[in-house]
Amino acid sequence: MSRKVGGLGLGLAISKAIVDGHHGTLSVQSEGKGRGTTFTVQLPVLKRVPPRIAKTPERDATSSKQSRQLRILLVEDHATTLEIMKKLLTMRGQIVVTAMNVQDAIRAIDEHQFDLLVSDIGLPDGSGCDVMRHAKKRRSTLGIAVSGYGMSEDIRNSIDAGFSTHLTKPLDLQKLTEAITSLQSKIEP
Numbered sequence: 001m002s003r004k005v006g007g008l009g010l011g012l013a014i015s016k017a018i019v020d021g022h023h024g025t026l027s028v029q030s031e032g033k034g035r036g037t038t039f040t041v042q043l044p045v046l047k048r049v050p051p052r053i054a055k056t057p058e059r060d061a062t063s064s065k066q067s068r069q070l071r072i073l074l075v076e077d078h079a080t081t082l083e084i085m086k087k088l089l090t091m092r093g094q095i096v097v098t099a100m101n102v103q104d105a106i107r108a109i110d111e112h113q114f115d116l117l118v119s120d121i122g123l124p125d126g127s128g129c130d131v132m133r134h135a136k137k138r139r140s141t142l143g144i145a146v147s148g149y150g151m152s153e154d155i156r157n158s159i160d161a162g163f164s165t166h167l168t169k170p171l172d173l174q175k176l177t178e179a180i181t182s183l184q185s186k187i188e189p
Contacts, residue, residue: 013170014084019043070180070187071095071112075105075119075131076146085118088173094180102126106134114141115187116180121147121158129161136162142183146171 012028019026024043030036072089076082077100086096097112099105102125108114109131117135119128128145135141143165145158150168158166164186165179 011080013172014081014088015039015041017088017173069093069095070115070184071097072116072118072180073097073099073105073108073112073114073135075099075101075117075123075128077101077120077123085171089118092177100124102128102130105131109135109138109141113139116183117141117143117163118176118180119143119145119163121145121149121154127161129158129163132158132162142186144176144179144183146176 016026019041022043024041027040027042029038029040072094074082074086074089074096075098076085079100082098082100086098089096097108097114099108100123102123105117105119105123109117114135117132119131121128123131128147132141132143132145135143143163145161145163145166146169147154147158147166148169150166155166164183167175167179
């Protein structure tokens, strides 16, 4: 499960989510293998600056479903993906602590209480399933597994480890938000 090659397409999925959130478009064009790729981002321009920044409809819908902030442990071994996911979850009103490997995640679980674990499965020093099992021993933490592997056996292994949901990379941020919202009512206050 350890990573031996580059990413799994998260950068493009995250970029698209950000551009969509700004009511823009992201397009990709290539003349073929070895010819390079052009990515084009188009964003609407405001004619005037509004007197105050209003919440986006997506954020309003999300925050109205959530009764309180969640304390989330986010485990991801790719530094850029980790930082972007942290920022996006924080923008949605969550309290996020991060770890990049099993050892740091277990240390965080031992030092803090979390409502939710969102963890990559393939980590450099083990598996996100190990992190979930440890979290379950400490407290009834719920979890969302994030993995580049989505075969039925992969999903079964993450559910057996204690994860409530298994999302496959490239990660759709809307699906992650929906998964967090659906688990919200099961989290103890």
